[in-house]
Amino acid sequence: MDLVNHLSDRLLFAVPKKGRLYEKCLSLLQGSDIQFRRSNRLDISLCTNLPIALIFLPAADIPTFVGEGRCALGITGVDQVEESGVDVELGMDLLFGRCKLQIQVPENGKFKEPKELIGKTIVTSFVNLTKKYFAELEGVSVQDMKTKVKFVGGSVEASCALGVGDAIADLVESGETMRAAGLCAIDTVIDTSAHLIVSKDQTNSELVELIKSRIEGVLAAQKYVLCNYNAPRSNLPGLLQLTPGRRAATVSPLEDDDWVAVSAMVEKKNIANIMDGLKNQNASDILTFEIANCRV
Known part of the structure; x- marks a missing residue:
């Protein structure tokens, strides 16, 4: 790690350098607006918009570097964490590499x-x-x-x-x-599955929380769609059972006092059945929108 001794002003983030997790990690970093350019000959990339240095390592080595506090964050499989036996925080299931x-x-x-x-x-x-x-x-x-x-x-x-x-x-x-x-x-x-792991010795908690928040937003955007529809106010209790939202649905009045507009995040995998259920309960103008990114 002598190569990164001069990067004391940057948070070190270890990611797999190749293999089954590599491409997914690149997509996750891009969605989190962690901007960098990796040279083919270097395993260190400086982020251009955040004080982060990405360290590309074999997935099996990442738990050790994070566990010893050499890197504040890492992405690797739970299998590698358990195999290494190091003490790290499993910060987040990234829902890929299963x-x-x-x-x-x-x-x-x-x-x-x-x-x-x-x-x-x-x-x-x-x-x-x-x-x-x-x-x-x-x-x-x-x-x-x-x-x-x-x-x-x-x-x-x-x-x-x-x-x-x-x-x-x-x-x-x-x-x-x-x-x-x-x-x-x-x-x-x-x-x-792949997890974001966090060193228990890291000190830049504010930047770590920012990265975690951005990754959570990317994962939520991948998991949910936004469902909007109009419905009779009297049918609202049954409709909200179908679309409760992550925390609560947004309900807005319409010019017609007997109708409301509803907006809720709905799991993408269930959206077809939910739209059918909404239609059966007299909802109309049912629309779904892909979520490019979000904060949850």
Whole structure:
């Protein structure tokens, strides 16, 4: 971190330099108006509109840098935080990068239940989580467990076919890679997703809260649409059950005293059913609008 010693006036924000979280992180930063330009040869980018320096690191290293206070903020998976064992604040679920760390065995093999793997060899990139899982399965400490856990940095799914291990513990997103390798999952070690993590040693709380607020706004904009409609005032109680809003719906009077205009944030995934329900309760002029950004 000698390269960033001269950045004492900037908040250091660690983000994945590549991999499954990288593109999503760039989109999140852009939506939060954290402006920067990354050179292909540098893993440090200075933000042009905020006193922030982005540090691009392997996702597995980010918990350590944040946990030790080298970086105030970071984005990485909960799996990486748990694997590293560092003490950080899980500031926010970013709702992407969802997957599972699962115990996988050959589909046509002899192992069908996790207990059958006690004393066998498990290959994984997540050694600590896998050891903890099997120690609990055996009912002993990690030091006394019979199961052998072997580290492989990549291509974990090939380990069984190559005879390196009896089973693997690996991340599963869609399951296509697992099925292509002739594997099936028999248990889940941990469900994970990308999180904003915060150092417990950070001192620039005002800027941290600003970043968190902006990210919350981006996530809300992705999750909700704005629904506007006109409705008979007498039907308002039933209609507001469909569109309660995040905190409360906005209800405004119309020239016709018997009618009101309603505006509410509604979850995007439910909007079609909600519009049908509004129509059935005599609402009219039902419109929905995408939310580009917001503060919640």
